[in-house]
Amino acid sequence: MTRPLQVTIRINGSDYTREVEPRLLLSDFIRHEAGLTGTHVGCEHGVCGACTIRLDGAPVRSCLVFAVQAQGHDVRTVESLGEPGSLSVLQQAFRDAHGLQCGYCTPGILMTVSAFLEENADPSEEAVRHALSGNLCRCTGYQGIVDAVLLAARRMRGA
């Protein structure tokens, strides 16, 4: 065990300052230090994508980053996207297209897709599937997710 370090991370616009061990994962910091439990942990070895967050805008697996590495950086999690009573366009599309079942992988998928759609306003189904290929879902067979992303893109374009 190494001496705790003080770290300040901005998450969804608020600064969280904590004393943490250097080995503390960013995913654990977000969930258990900041108390933002919308970010889920599925494998802790960087494969499943459930813990995906946006780090300075880029989709990143928070289980592969130490909290101390995020010092001074900007983190956004699923809690930043919308509220239950006012879902974002992306979240609403997931509801309308049945893009989730158990909902465990969903926050990570939303964070991956939110970044993807910023750079791909009118993606093909193939491109959407590639974008999703780093996020595992065990419930849906992906069809509802793919449809949700295409629907969100269409709505965002105003088409």
Place this chain on the structure above:
Amino acid sequence: METRQIGRPVTRNEDPRLLTGRALFVDDVELPGLLHAAFLRSPHARARILSIDTAAAKARAGVVAVITAEDLGDYWQPGPLLVPPPPIKGMTFRQRCQVPLAKGEVRHVGEPVVMVVAESRYVAEDAVGDIEVEYEALPPVIALEAALSPESPRVHADLPDNIAAEVRQTKGDYAAARAKAAHIIRRRFTYDRGASNPMETRGIVADWDHKAEKLTVWDTTQAPVFIRNGLAAMLGLSERQVRVVAPFIGGGFGPKMMMFYPEEVLVPWIALRLDRPVKWIEDRLEHFCATTQERSQIHEAELALDGAGKILGVRDAFLMDTGAYNPYGLTVPLNSQCTLLNCYDVPAYDSTFRAIYTNRTLVTPYRGAGRQHGIFVMERLLDAAARELGLDRAEIRRRNLIPASAFPYHNEVIYQDFAPLTYDSGNYAPILDKALDAIGHAGFAAEKAAARAEGRHLGLGIVCYVEGTGIGPYEGARVRVQASGKVTMATGVGTQGQGHFTAFAQVVAEQLGVDVRDVEVTTGDTDVFDWGAGTFASRGAVVTGSAAHGAAVEVRAKILRTAAEHFECAEADLVVEGGAVSLAGVPEKRITLGALAGLANPMRGAVKPGTVPGLEATSYFGPQMGATAAGAHAMVIEVDPRTMQIRVLRYVVVHDCGTVLNPLILAGQVQGGVAQGIGNAFFEQLAWTEDGQLLNASLADYLLPTALDVPRMDVLHTETPSPLNPLGTKGAGEGGAIPVGALYAQAIEDALDLPARGIEIAEIPLSPSRLWEICNPSA
């Protein structure tokens, strides 16, 4: 019924919470003073424990408790037998259930040996590394057939051999059928293990409130009521003192139905002892060895047919790997044995299975729960028969389908619900026709030839299946209209993504004339509802749905009675819709359900004898037997004969699960099932060494299908209602996964013209490399 809610593609009530990260999962539970558990697990498949030294672990700063089997005292007991064997004559059944912590001998890699509790999960895991266990490694039992040899080591030294169970079931006279057969098809099939891998691993949090003398347990279980009752008994508490909450669960698929996992026994116990809340969350590596798995079976099967391709009988003998312990009894092999008969008229059947103890992770039901093995065997036998008789694959199936006039159809073998397997209703020929039509069967020969001319290898698959669903014992539901006008519905089953908050709300809303959004469903909280069995065997919609229907019908009757008294009119003159009751044709005579609920909760003075307050009712539903769903899957694939990579070009599902409650949710269940079936057929294989070590215990090495691997599917339906429940519905949770192995095998054979080369596919799972080996036997 004023407004139809059943059958509408209503978007889900639970989604806003899940989409915004507000839904509570077990690992989201944070409590003051929370401790964290970690487990030292056996690195050996079979070994004697010579000594355990926990001194260094106990000395580590932040460690609160280190517990071995010895420390458990009388609390150390083998787990309960969950499903006793059904009454089948002449069967052998030898129960050995899992233990909380290994004592004396470890029986599979991952079996817990020591529990550590510490101030953080990081420290708990550090302390696990401090523990020294001296093992004497023993030769393990791994391969099924070798396990039967008299020289084999034994998983349980007190048993005479490794046989956990032996069951023979028959229908008709197979020997006579065989004697008059024109064709006998005989094959050996193997079907290997897989892991369920829900995205949320298992977890449990236990909190003892010593002032209230109440234990609260958040558990990723599919059966919260059983867990509550079991924990109360084990811990010497009254049932009132234990609350089990199965909040949002991140996928279940069967293994979260297993009871009791060692961690479920230990975490509540240590929380009570320490008087502090304790959390344990399984990591993915643990999931691969400590959460139950399913599937190794080896079949020797024989099909007898007449000259026209009509089935005269089937004989099958199979071995089934049950793992190191057998708490789930015979559920999986009985499913295989019964489901083999599929949707066909089979006059004679002679089937024997032996369940074998091995030094591998326990086997309990995982989506399909053995049904896919039976379907694989029958469908593969029919494919071979079609070739021998020169019949089209679809034609041999059509000739053997149970005709619509033959229902209820009696299979005369005992099913997992202890009832003789009877198909309640069905109309199979239209399912097959619809699938053939949708996949383009009629034009496929030309399509295949045209592709082959371009050097491309296309293959078509078409297989049929049945799924026994909606079995007992029973579930219950309580429905209440609140003074706000909103409706609550509670049930004991847990939910793992099946849309219960919506489908049950639809059933209730249909009766009460309210908006589906105004029905608030509670599942999996024993303080709210504590009767029932759990979410398994594709039974939620059927059994809980029927209970919800029954309760809603009773509440509707109360609404009409109360409103009729209020308006001094006949019940027949009332209309229930839009969250209110009104007098037909007199819209100003209207009272909201909320106001009516107030009237039904009488204050002083006006209470008549026998009055039961509230617009509330509780109802239970226990089906006499399961409802049998059916379907057909068809696909067209392209195989690259050099790399053996497969691309699915078209995939069609035709499914009949009786009345459809919500087509949106149903399509999702089917698509998700197919995706797991595809994983099982072509991606997922647990690779074990001969000494029982799992080589691919990570998601980087054990491949779950991604969005690039699962094709778009057309999901089509036929609706043959079940006569066994008031909704006419049948289960749909597992059907998608059941026929996929058989479908892949057949389509691959077709694409590569393997039978013409004397090659057949007789095993699942496949993979590009395994397929290459099969296709190049001399290489």
